[in-house]
Amino acid sequence: MKTMDSTVPIQCDENTSKLGIIILLGSITMLFITFLSTFGAMVAKELSYIKLSGTHQAIVVGNACLMIVSSLLFDSGFRQWQGTKSTRSHRFILSSHILGLVFLFGQITIWQILVSDGLQSGTNVLAGMTYLMAGAHGVHLLTGLVFVAWVWVQLYRGIPIKPLRFRLIGWYWHFLTGLWIILLSAILILIQI
Amino acid sequence: MSEHQSVWRKYIFSLDHKMIGKQYLFLGIFFLLFGGFQALLIRWQLAYPEQPVPWWLLGFLFKGSGGIIDPDMYNQLFTMHGTIMIFWAITPILIGAFGNYVIPLQIGARDMAFPTLNMLSFWTMFLASIVLLASYFLPDGTAAGGWTSYPPLSLEEGGIPGHGQTYWTLALTLAGTSTMMGAINYVITVIRMRAPGMTYFKMPLSVWGLWLTSILNAIFVPVIAAGLIMLLLDRLLGTQFFLAGRLAAGGGGDPLLYQHVFWIFGHPEVYILILPVWGIVSELLSVFSRKPAFGYKVTAICMCTIVVLSSIVWGHHMYTTGMSPLLGKSFMFLTLLISIPSSIFFFNWLLTLWKGSLHFKTPMLYTMAVIWVFAIGGLTGLYNATVTADIYLHDTMFVVGHFHYTMAASVLFGGYAAISYWYPKMFGRMMNPLMNRIHFWGTFISLNLVFFNMMVLGYAGHHRRIYNPAEYDFIKPLMGLNEFITYAAIVLGAFQFIYLFNFTWSMFKGPIAEKNPWKSNTLEWTVDYPVPHGNFAEIPQVYNGPNEYSNPKVKGQDWVPQSVQIESAG
Numbered sequence: 139m140k141t142m143d144s145t146v147p148i149q150c151d152e153n154t155s156k157l158g159i160i161i162l163l164g165s166i167t168m169l170f171i172t173f174l175s176t177f178g179a180m181v182a183k184e185l186s187y188i189k190l191s192g193t194h195q196a197i198v199v200g201n202a203c204l205m206i207v208s209s210l211l212f213d214s215g216f217r218q219w220q221g222t223k224s225t226r227s228h229r230f231i232l233s234s235h236i237l238g239l240v241f242l243f244g245q246i247t248i249w250q251i252l253v254s255d256g257l258q259s260g261t262n263v264l265a266g267m268t269y270l271m272a273g274a275h276g277v278h279l280l281t282g283l284v285f286v287a288w289v290w291v292q293l294y295r296g297i298p299i300k301p302l303r304f305r306l307i308g309w310y311w312h313f314l315t316g317l318w319i320i321l322l323s324a325i326l327i328l329i330q331i
Numbered sequence: 332m333s334e335h336q337s338v339w340r341k342y343i344f345s346l347d348h349k350m351i352g353k354q355y356l357f358l359g360i361f362f363l364l365f366g367g368f369q370a371l372l373i374r375w376q377l378a379y380p381e382q383p384v385p386w387w388l389l390g391f392l393f394k395g396s397g398g399i400i401d402p403d404m405y406n407q408l409f410t411m412h413g414t415i416m417i418f419w420a421i422t423p424i425l426i427g428a429f430g431n432y433v434i435p436l437q438i439g440a441r442d443m444a445f446p447t448l449n450m451l452s453f454w455t456m457f458l459a460s461i462v463l464l465a466s467y468f469l470p471d472g473t474a475a476g477g478w479t480s481y482p483p484l485s486l487e488e489g490g491i492p493g494h495g496q497t498y499w500t501l502a503l504t505l506a507g508t509s510t511m512m513g514a515i516n517y518v519i520t521v522i523r524m525r526a527p528g529m530t531y532f533k534m535p536l537s538v539w540g541l542w543l544t545s546i547l548n549a550i551f552v553p554v555i556a557a558g559l560i561m562l563l564l565d566r567l568l569g570t571q572f573f574l575a576g577r578l579a580a581g582g583g584g585d586p587l588l589y590q591h592v593f594w595i596f597g598h599p600e601v602y603i604l605i606l607p608v609w610g611i612v613s614e615l616l617s618v619f620s621r622k623p624a625f626g627y628k629v630t631a632i633c634m635c636t637i638v639v640l641s642s643i644v645w646g647h648h649m650y651t652t653g654m655s656p657l658l659g660k661s662f663m664f665l666t667l668l669i670s671i672p673s674s675i676f677f678f679n680w681l682l683t684l685w686k687g688s689l690h691f692k693t694p695m696l697y698t699m700a701v702i703w704v705f706a707i708g709g710l711t712g713l714y715n716a717t718v719t720a721d722i723y724l725h726d727t728m729f730v731v732g733h734f735h736y737t738m739a740a741s742v743l744f745g746g747y748a749a750i751s752y753w754y755p756k757m758f759g760r761m762m763n764p765l766m767n768r769i770h771f772w773g774t775f776i777s778l779n780l781v782f783f784n785m786m787v788l789g790y791a792g793h794h795r796r797i798y799n800p801a802e803y804d805f806i807k808p809l810m811g812l813n814e815f816i817t818y819a820a821i822v823l824g825a826f827q828f829i830y831l832f833n834f835t836w837s838m839f840k841g842p843i844a845e846k847n848p849w850k851s852n853t854l855e856w857t858v859d860y861p862v863p864h865g866n867f868a869e870i871p872q873v874y875n876g877p878n879e880y881s882n883p884k885v886k887g888q889d890w891v892p893q894s895v896q897i898e899s900a901g
């Protein structure tokens with residue numbers, strides 16, 4: 139980040155920005171750790187139960203896989219752009235973005251299915267926490283989508299991007315994938331107990 | 332430099348850490364006065380329950396309730412007093428103002444690592460303030476569930492109606508976001524932007540304190556954010572995370588979960604508030620004793636140890652919630668462990684004074700006061716930490732006395748020390764020492780009378796947060812003491828205007844300050860007032876630790892700037 143006042147040189151280099159993102163992601167992680175621990179405590183206290191049918195589990199896991207693919211696509215896009223400055227890289231970023239969107243709509247659909255199957259957030263606190271975690275993840279994903287879209291627009295129009303920005307947006311995107319995988323696995327394991 | 336900057340850029344949306352620091356300072360002082368006023372109203376009710384509020388406490392505000400403070404208002408008052416003092420006064424002054432002002436200057440950086448984020452942090456705080464203040468105009472009034480806002484009290488079901496609590500939650504979430512932005516910035520600035528030669532163990536202890544505070548903030552503010560979000564959903568969207576029993580029709584969660592989440596954040600939070608003060612005290616004691624901070628490294632390491640320990644002791648706030656005795660004892664053990672590093676650096680303070688050449692300039696007076704009030708506060712913490720004692724003391728005025736000594740008094744004196752010490756660099760003029768001395772003694776004496784007697788009340792069984800103490804037979808004999816505390820509190824409040832006057836008056840009329848009026852070693856004193864945007868014409872090279880006072884190798888003076896090699900000095 140640079141000051142508006144160009145007379146003031148700031149000693150802010152790439153590593154500083156990277157560290158900034160790392161600490162930011164660490165703080166976001168703390169938010170989700172708190173949600174997850176609360177979820178765990180609710181399971182331990184047997185406040186309520188969630189039973190997922192095989193189909194439900196398959197849909198949930200399948201949707202999460204979309205996010206993994208999206209992350210992989212972003213990574214290939216970045217690598218191509220970095221290596222050969224390939225003009226095709228914007229297609230990868232676009233497909234990554236679209237998969238992210240599909241994932242988000244998938245989450246909303248799953249939520250509706252679960253609610254209509256009787257998992258109400260009001261009466262079942264475990265369901266409530268699950269929706270909360272998915273929702274909080276979704277909100278972060280939404281900002282991520284804006285960034286990824288921005289990268290795509292730049293690439294598509296051929297506007298040069300700072301490699302660092304590209305890389306850090308990638309970090310954020312992969313972080314969101316990893317975060318959801320961990321949250322989902324933890325939830326699926328905890329509700330079996 | 333940058334004469335062409337617009338007023339807008341220079342004073343309002345400034346990116347300069349020094350200007351942002353001042354903005355935080357003014358915001359904090361405003362809320363300090365506001366919170367202090369509410370404290371006096373609380374004291375009025377405790378001394379003269381249900382008697383009309385006098386005109387000099389703005390009695391006309393209570394016309395609607397026949398001139399008296401009614402129970403709802405009373406709950407709102409102590410809730411907002413606590414919330415405002417902690418998050419809108421101490422945090423902006425110590426962390427927002429001095430974190431911003433001092434860190435880059437003392438580590439030899441041109442600015443924060445992310446100046447734009449820094450500006451956004453202040454304006455997010457400003458927005459949070461507006462939301463908070465707006466809640467005073469709601470028909471049902473402000474939040475009223477205490478600064479801890481435990482559910483179910485803080486929920487609509489069987490709790491507090493209206494939107495005040497909702498505004499409170501939103502304002503706090505915004506304030507937390509602002510704190511996070513600041514914290515991330517400070518942590519990185521210290522890690523990445525130190526001037527060449529400024530190793531971690533050459534940083535002034537004031538920077539250590541602010542840095543460790545920011546680390547705790549970056550880790551634990553998200554925790555309370557999670558709790559607040561759940562609370563908000565319970566209030567607005569009908570989830571029942573924190574509702575149980577009859578209140579939770581059908582489903583239900585557990586209100587205790589909130590207490591855990593709150594204190595997992597809350598205990599680190601109290602250290603967040605005190606760490607900057609510890610750092611500033613450690614640094615100033617050395618400056619005004621004209622000798623190196625005793626056990627500098629040990630002090631720094633002790634502070635780090637406390638940071639780690641502070642995150643695993645939260646249960647000591649919950650001894651009476653029916654936790655298993657084993658768990659209670661474990662939390663007690665961990666809490667008592669903290670007293671080891673605390674005592675070590677406390678003795679380091681005393682040993683810094685030992686055989687020093689003490690200069691009782693006003694910042695030093697305030698610093699010495701911190702030693703006294705923190706000693707009392709810390710020691711009373713041990714009683715609270717002991718399960719057997721706390722089962723009796725919990726939720727009494729003893730706890731209120733304890734945390735006002737540790738938090739309010741220490742931070743107040745630490746803040747006054749910091750303001751008086753850095754005033755010459757911030758505003759280019761000196762504060763009037765006589766006025767400060769008068770303020771110091773008036774504050775010191777009345778403050779101890781207020782807070783010490785609160786502990787006496789609590790020891791005698793006086794609960795905290797009760798509306799009309801005179802309704803309880805066993806408290807009736809204590810009402811005289813309640814009145815006495817209120818007198819002392821009024822005196823305490825009155826003396827603060829001397830400081831406020833001095834603060835404002837000196838800005839225009841104080842004698843022009845020299846570049847280094849306290850003969851300090853740290854880097855901020857090597858630059859002239861007004862310090863330009865960008866701070867240093869050339870980034871300094873650091874050679875010495877911050878506390879090389881009275882070094883025999885330095886001839887002719889008892890100090891040497893960190894950026895001057897000792898051999899070549901004097």
Ligand code: HEM
Nearest residue numbers: 601605647648709712713715716724725726730734737738
């Ligand atoms: C030095 C060792 C300390 C120990 C052993 C200690 C211990 C405790 C304990 C056990 C309680 C809970 C009492 C109860 O509710 O029954 C407590 C309350 C409190 N302490 Fe400390 N404390 C220490 C230092 C501090 C410091 C440095 C601060 C702040 C800067 C602080 C601020 C508070 C606050 C704000 C509360 C009350 C919160 C509330 O219930 O509203 N304490 N302390």
Ligand SMILES: [Cu+2]
Nearest residue numbers: 598645647648
């Ligand atoms: Cu505590």
